[in-house]
Amino acid sequence: NAGVTQTPKFQVLKTGQSMTLQCAQDMNHNSMYWYRQDPGMGLRLIYYSASEGTTDKGEVPNGYNVSRLNKREFSLRLESAAPSQTSVYFCASSEARTKTYEQYFGPGTRLTVT
């Protein structure tokens, strides 16, 4: 099992460019999440998907859109990148049936917007 995978690992964008961060999990989890981590701060939730076909805003959704493509895949799109979106982005998944709701994380995508 690969767990949670994210592509790309690194990306540099110019202000105004768009891109999509990809996330996939092979654990048959229902819930998936996108977080961002800025220096000296904890992770903050951008969007989550409790199940296939549903998405909800987290703490910092502005400037982002998401798509739950199927049960395995959850993508994050930046339509018009801004320097304030320079961050490390983590995808995670979890399964309510485990009763712990423990989240499993991908390796992260390091995004720089110039």
Place this chain on the structure above:
Amino acid sequence: KQEVTQIPAALSVPEGENLVLNCSFTDSAIYNLQWFRQDPGKGLTSLLLIQSSQREQTSGRLNASLDKSSGRSTLYIAASQPGDSATYLCAVMDSNYQLIWGAGTKLIIKP
């Protein structure tokens, strides 16, 4: 609104010492609490998860405790080693099953 605080922000100790990292939270209505390790430029590794009904969890040289009534958790690391150097993050899961994160404690173990 749930807030999670980790003190100190950074800690440097000689190899072999036992140490305690602290995590406090403002709302005791939590589902569980997790401790993670993050190495520089790397992802997150889950260390210990404590359910709200539990008082502590142990894994090897690590022991995490939870006191919901006082809004505190501690991560105890015994006989520290240079390989323990990393940032340690605490996260509480609220009643909506969302994780609220602390900013982390950067730990340096000096050989």
